[in-house]
Amino acid sequence: xxxxxxxxxxxxxxxxxxxxxxxxxxxxxxxxxxxxxxxxxxxxxxxxxxxxxxxxxxxxxxxxxxxxxxxxxxxxxxxxxxxxxxxxxxxxxxxxxxxxxxxxxxxxxxxxxxxxxxxxxxxxxxxxxxxxxxxxxxxxxxxxxxxxxxxxxxxxxxxxxxxxxxxxxxxxxxxxxxxxxxxxxxxxxxxxxxxxxxxxxxxxxxxxxxxxxxxxxxxxxxxxxxxxxxxxxxxxxxxxxxxxxxxxxxxxxxxxxxxxxxxxxxxxxxxxxxxxxxxxxxxxxxxxxxxxxxxxxxxxxxxxxx
Ligand SMILES: NC(=O)c1ccc[n+]([C@@H]2O[C@H](COP(=O)([O-])OP(=O)(O)OC[C@H]3O[C@@H](n4cnc5c(N)ncnc54)[C@H](O)[C@@H]3O)[C@@H](O)[C@H]2O)c1
Numbered sequence: 171x172x173x174x175x176x177x178x179x180x181x182x183x184x185x186x187x188x189x190x191x192x193x194x195x196x197x198x199x200x201x202x203x204x205x206x207x208x209x210x211x212x213x214x215x216x217x218x219x220x221x222x223x224x225x226x227x228x229x230x231x232x233x234x235x236x237x238x239x240x241x242x243x244x245x246x247x248x249x250x251x252x253x254x255x256x257x258x259x260x261x262x263x264x265x266x267x268x269x270x271x272x273x274x275x276x277x278x279x280x281x282x283x284x285x286x287x288x289x290x291x292x293x294x295x296x297x298x299x300x301x302x303x304x305x306x307x308x309x310x311x312x313x314x315x316x317x318x319x320x321x322x323x324x325x326x327x328x329x330x331x332x333x334x335x336x337x338x339x340x341x342x343x344x345x346x347x348x349x350x351x352x353x354x355x356x357x358x359x360x361x362x363x364x365x366x367x368x369x370x371x372x373x374x375x376x377x378x379x380x381x382x383x384x385x386x387x388x389x390x391x392x393x394x395x396x397x398x399x400x401x402x403x404x405x406x407x408x409x410x411x412x413x414x415x416x417x418x419x420x421x422x423x424x425x426x427x428x429x430x431x432x433x434x435x436x437x438x439x440x441x442x443x444x445x446x447x448x449x450x451x452x453x454x455x456x457x458x459x460x461x462x463x464x465x466x467x468x469x470x471x472x473x474x475x476x
Pocket of ligand 1 (some may be wrong): 182183184185186187188189206207208209210211212214241242243244269270271272292296326327328329370371372373374375376377378
């Protein structure tokens with residue numbers, strides 16, 4: 171018997187890449203799965219309502235249970251419909267894996283308003299909307315039952331959140347938004363039996379093989395295939411299992427043979443004090459000597475030692 175026997179899962183963006191593997195992995199553990207996907211291209215263009223069904227067919231031919239949902243994660247009505255589809259078809263919801271997304275890269279000099287808005291929309295609103303309806307269901311169920319639910323919410327961010335590549339300002343801002351959103355959900359969820367975590371994967375999918383990262387993500391001719399997406403997906407499934415019930419509010423990086431737990435953002439750092447209100451002189455008197463010893467940060471979070 172699988173570790174998720176009887177559980178009900180929704181996976182967004184599950185027709186391709188990592189989402190497909192999450193759906194297959196959850197189903198292999200016994201979960202019944204709503205396979206959501208809008209069937210768009212790697213840049214978010216187009217639409218193919220049959221994309222999710224292909225993964226449903228794969229799950230069924232392996233002996234699992236699944237239904238397709240071809241809605242848009244960032245549309246409130248579609249997001250509500252996706253959560254409802256799980257509850258109406260399988261009688262419950264236990265797992266939401268927010269995964270859907272796409273990239274439209276460019277520096278701030280080149281990105282258009284639409285390229286900014288569409289990437290923010292699919293990631294931030296596309297995590298917010300399904301999470302809103304899942305969390306609302308879990309809170310109500312917990313109140314009705316008078317006991318905690320079995321709820322697992324996984325969000326998908328990116329190391330772009332940590333390192334902020336200048337060629338992805340829309341994507342890195344969106345992924346940072348997902349991390350903060352999920353940390354808040356983790357704090358709420360603990361009252362109702364819901365865990366919420368974020369995973370930052372590295373994997374060879376169409377997202378990483380159609381742009382400038384293609385060379386990095388190539389399959390090596392020999393040795394361990396670090397970027398095979400099959401290395402990243404098991405952590406998502408693990409976080410959905412009963413064994414992970416104490417894991418909540420964390421950010422993970424996963425690739426190859428590594429899992430990293432990212433330190434929480436640290437509000438403690440260099441601290442400066444004034445006796446009165448700050449003004450330009452007192453600010454410079456305090457901050458000037460500190461920054462004189464430091465270089466501007468040009469490589470993400472790696473701050474040179476003072
Ligand atoms: N591949 C990596 O190395 C990597 C690294 C960091 C983060 N991620 C994140 O992992 C997630 C999955 O990416 P992937 O690499 O598997 O890419 P992918 O393009 O293979 O899969 C993304 C899926 O999302 C679907 N989708 C897009 N917009 C949608 C919408 N509005 N509604 C429903 N479905 C929609 C697409 O149709 C596609 O099937 C994304 O959130 C991505 O940002 C991936």
